[in-house]
Amino acid sequence: MDLELEGADLKAVLNRLRRAQGQISGVIRMIEEGRDCEDVVTQLAAASRALDRAGFAIIATGLQQCVIDIESGRKNGEDPEAMRARLEKLFLSLA
Template sequence: MQLDMAADELKSVLNRLRRAQGQIAGVIKMIEEGRDCEDVVTQLSAASRALDRAGFSIIATGLEQCMAQEGQTPADKEQMRARLEKLFLSLA
């Protein structure tokens, strides 16, 4: 399944991924510095949410594109639905 994202969707996903990248770098630094466990877990949780939101955005775009495709057989649609469901559940 090829994913074609509009420029604004792509920008949003990339921003979330960059935010998560920065948060993970921050977590590493916090651990190296021996920072408080609660602070580390809070920052790690924020990074996890950013990654989840990026993933959900990508899956939502995939769903939208699949719904718009014409000429698919019911079997094709079911196979695509199963693939997207598997992707969605991998983030849960």
């Protein structure tokens, strides 16, 4: 399954990833500066949430595309059970 993000979906995912990138840079800087542990962990948790949300958005888009592919008969030779197993594995990778 190829990822085909378009328009608003693509922009939203990229924004989340850029936000996480900035937060991770901030965490690195905070550690280098010897900042308070609580502040570092708070910022790290925010970066983790941003990455999770980007991952979930990508999976949701993939699910939408899979449903469309199945309904239109364009399954690229993959049976529905194999597709379901692959998508389940993706979900679990973010759990």
